[in-house]
Amino acid sequence: MADVNESRRGFLSRLLLALGGLAGLEAGWVATTFFGARREVGSNEQRDKVMVAGPVDRFQPGSVTPFRDGEFYLARLEGGGFLALHRKCTHLGCTVPWIPDENRFACPCHASAFDIHGDVLSAPAPRPLDVFPVSIENGLVKVDITKPIRRNAFEPQQISAA
Numbered sequence: 094m095a096d097v098n099e100s101r102r103g104f105l106s107r108l109l110l111a112l113g114g115l116a117g118l119e120a121g122w123v124a125t126t127f128f129g130a131r132r133e134v135g136s137n138e139q140r141d142k143v144m145v146a147g148p149v150d151r152f153q154p155g156s157v158t159p160f161r162d163g164e165f166y167l168a169r170l171e172g173g174g175f176l177a178l179h180r181k182c183t184h185l186g187c188t189v190p191w192i193p194d195e196n197r198f199a200c201p202c203h204a205s206a207f208d209i210h211g212d213v214l215s216a217p218a219p220r221p222l223d224v225f226p227v228s229i230e231n232g233l234v235k236v237d238i239t240k241p242i243r244r245n246a247f248e249p250q251q252i253s254a255a
């Protein structure tokens with residue numbers, strides 16, 4: 094009888110050891126997969142931080158074009174230069190629509206308004222809309238959407254020349 098119990102105990106010990114090993118392997122696989130995927134996503138995010146908005150000629154002077162994926166509006170000013178304006182209101186962060194007939198952005202939340210430069214026309218917004226850097230390369234407008242840039246006032250040097 095003692096031999097049977099010893100045998101059972103031995104079998105159970107080996108079984109538990111094997112299950113523990115399997116659990117360890119699975120945990121290792123999950124960790125590798127998880128961190129591997131995170132690295133992949135990170136590198137994709139990095140690559141996608143510069144958005145190609147399109148050819149310069151696609152944007153008429155005096156126009157405002159929304160880019161939902163990048164969360165910005167591309168404003169082409171009358172002089173031909175560009176501003177990429179973050180679509181979040183600087184008051185409490187509501188999405189600010191462009192109203193073409195009124196030639197201004199009008200926040201639906203608390204009635205702030207901004208001009209085509211993103212400058213404040215009416216409070217409570219405390220400062221202009223944030224901007225993203227714009228560059229023109231080989232006739233293409235590119236917007237770096239890594240991080241919006243906070244500004245206290247509109248200044249002409251914020252405009253990217255075409």
Ligand code: FES
Nearest residue numbers: 182184185200203
């Ligand atoms: S969030 Fe735009 S005015 Fe308040």
